[in-house]
Amino acid sequence: MKANLFKVLALLPLALYSASPAEQPKDRTLAVTLIEKAGSQNLCLTPKFKGGDGYIYANYCGSKDVKKARYDLFGRISFNVNGTNLCMQAPANVTDANSIHQSEWDYVRLRPCVINDDNQKWRIKDGHIYTYKGNLELKSYGYYGYVGAVGDNGDKIELQDVMHSWIYTAATPSTLSIKTTLGWISEPFEGFSFYSLYNNASTNAELKWLYYNPSNGHIAQYEPSDGTLSCLSSTGLENAEPWDWAKWSVCTDSVTRSSDKHNSWQLGEMIENEAELRDYNGNLLRLDRYGTHWGVPYVISPQQIDADIAHSPTSRFIFSRDVEDFVKFENANLSLSLPSCEANGRFEHKISKRDLPSNFTLDDAWIRRLHDIATTVNPNIRPSPRSGVCGTCMLHSFEMILELMSSHDESPLSRGGLLFDTGFGENPFASLATRFPSLNERLMATRAMSAGFTRFETTDRFMTRAEQIVLAVSQIAMPNISLRPTRMVRSDEIYQLSQSVLNSPDGSLWLTVMYRSRPDGTGTVGHVQPILRTHDGVVIIPTNTQMDLDSFRENLQAVDSSDDMIRAFTLGGARRLELLQFYRVSAATVSPLSVTLSPQNCSASGSGSGYGNKRPLSPSELSQCEVKKRCLE
Known part of the structure; x- marks a missing residue:
């Protein structure tokens, strides 16, 4: 029956699936009632930067500092702060039971919105906001938002009735950015240490996180003290110089590749989670693995690669596996080979046959x-x-x-x-x-x-x-x-x-x-x-x-x-x-992103091999999840 169906499909035009698109955002001030021991107050949750970090603060709704919030398709609560999309992020030392710095409670921070951090996903039930697993509740201490065990003694936060429509809108996400390293491996004689790039240096002392935005090609680092991004930047070697140092410059999410070309990079030659980075003129990002300027990124013309051999340079960088998953998922979408059109919003572990049957022959x-x-x-x-x-x-x-x-x-x-x-x-x-x-x-x-x-x-x-x-x-x-x-x-x-x-x-x-x-x-x-x-x-x-x-x-x-x-x-x-x-x-194993990402105008291939829409993924062209609209499972 299945084979006959595929033969019929192969003779028909591509069949469009009617998954509902992500909904038009209803961004608004995040109106809450703060329930304190002495009474209650109607306030609005908004970003506040203090003491070198960004927090969620319960402010007067009429204040000029209050920002509008979005509750998006992925369950993220985000704010646009001067062109940068920042999301409420639960503290890992509270949500992760295996954390070496385990704590019973901690403040919610603001971090660049990403699709690969469950601590940015929030559930709303009966007017209360809970973390991804639903076991920790957002509360207030001194007007700053924190998460701790349900039923602790903090001030309760309840969404006001005016937030009803906002809660039930699975809004188009602001970005599809991915938290990642930009790493490299030292030479064998140094013991194969892993280094990560940050600023104009490399370190193996701690893992440094950057943010890759596939829509505009940004590779950015985040400054928590004021919520700004600095992007890896190239001159493009426009004056025909053979090489130049890479730099970091202030950038925002609200730009395109063409309008911000100096901060835009293209992933190339991706093999699993390793890839090269090329600027808008095709020049390669590179660094020396030893020598006076080891670990400092520079940009070099492809024509100079063969001559650039001193100090064991490398142009291959290690990204997080989530970047690899995204690129593979997007390639599958381009070639109509996704496993389905509608993400179901929940992960199901399935064992599939990875090889041909042992008795297979060519008839x-x-x-x-x-x-x-x-x-x-x-x-x-x-x-x-x-x-x-x-x-x-x-x-x-x-x-x-x-x-x-x-x-x-x-x-x-x-x-x-x-x-x-x-x-x-x-x-x-x-x-x-x-x-x-x-x-x-x-x-x-x-x-x-x-x-x-x-x-x-x-x-x-x-x-x-x-x-x-x-x-x-x-x-x-x-x-x-x-x-x-x-x-x-x-x-x-x-x-x-x-x-x-x-x-x-x-x-x-x-x-x-x-x-x-x-x-x-x-x-x-x-x-x-x-x-x-x-x-x-x-x-x-x-x-x-x-x-x-x-x-x-x-x-x-x-x-x-x-x-x-x-x-x-x-x-x-x-x-x-x-x-x-x-x-x-x-x-290959099925990409975990097939659980949460579903492109709009998705169609069957006609050969029974898969689905997709043949276009690069865009935040504005995603569909809701199959079961509960919002992709939270």
Whole structure:
């Protein structure tokens, strides 16, 4: 029944799902009744900065200092303070029972609004405000808000009746910012210490938190004494200088990338939670790992990277896993591969099959489908089309992997595709760009990864770079797929490495990356193709080919020796194999953000593979959660 439904969907236009959008905000002063032992007062909760930090204070509602509040889709109570969105944040030393500084009560602070801190989520019941778990109540001591155990002796805070509409409005969130580190690892001889960047220095003494805003590209640090943000800033090297120091400048949330370009950064080459940062002119953020100016960030032109080798510099930075989850979720949205359109607002731990069944084989329908994919190529287009560093063989491999992983338990597609529409002699990149324009833009941006990569080498540096390219591109095109690489080996180790694939369990799916000589024997070219381990041996699946169906079927005969595998990789010995690497394919775990993030105008892919709206995520384009409107579970 499920397979038949998918076949029907594949023939229909995209079906829109009607999840209710997040509601228009009803920002207003946060009117409360403060119930004291001597009586009660009608006041308004508002930000107040005192003694080096920001607090929630019960002030007279007519005061010019009172700010309007928003109760948003994620359960955050936020205030816009001079263009910066600050949220009420419960103290972790009270909410976290495992905190080494555990306390029975503490004041609520103001911090930049983020989507990855449960201490910024609040529940409202019967006019009272509770923390995320519902076990601690917001109360007042000396007119300052704090949280402590329900039933303690603090002054009670009750929302006034005029707040009714505000309470039941699941308002559009102000930002999708994420609390994160911007970290790096020291050299091996220093013991692999983790350092985090803050101001114009790095430290391993304590974890320093920054705030990444994916909407405008800000990487900001917060000053709690006055509620301001300072953003990592670049000159863009507009005067053609080879490098310059990065700086920090005052910024706000209420700007776009284009209007605040010097403070805007683009994440690139993301592999799990590590990525590069590029400014608006494509220059890289970088720092030395030792030397006089170790740990101090600077910006360098890509053309200077090869020469910048003193003091072991790095351009790769470690973000929180929540940034990785967000990027993967957004890529899945761009490619219509989200698990559903409507977030249910609660996490459900599900164990899903991460590999193909051990008895899976390629029947005639699957052979025909893989042939359709492998022959979707126009050989007359020169130079060969690509999206960034993703060439035809890599795109074919991704499509095959995605279809095998999503439809192995049913009949394959008969037409169309998950990344591009198949068709003999057609250009798959034209279809990719038409169907998924934003995803294609991200793939096109990977072209920067090939800078300084045109000359083939068998050095460790080249092999590391080659692996980074595969992992980074796959994380864009296949966000729900995990690739686990073997070592990349030279020609003297390729037989031993191939044997490891032969020894893998039945049902194992692999991605093969090789560098072999060109047809005329001059130079070296990369090639990518999938391998399927079956009970009879390994099946090496051709990509980027013009074979007829019979020849393709013959090439899918399982082989059971390293000699046969190498013979296939070298096209019967016609090519010289220089480098070889395999990647074990498995399904990635579902992003926890699928519980709380739901894009508006979401639709099914038509192939049964997933959902999305094919646009970058925006605070203004989110839907309510499926069960209780507000995404709080």
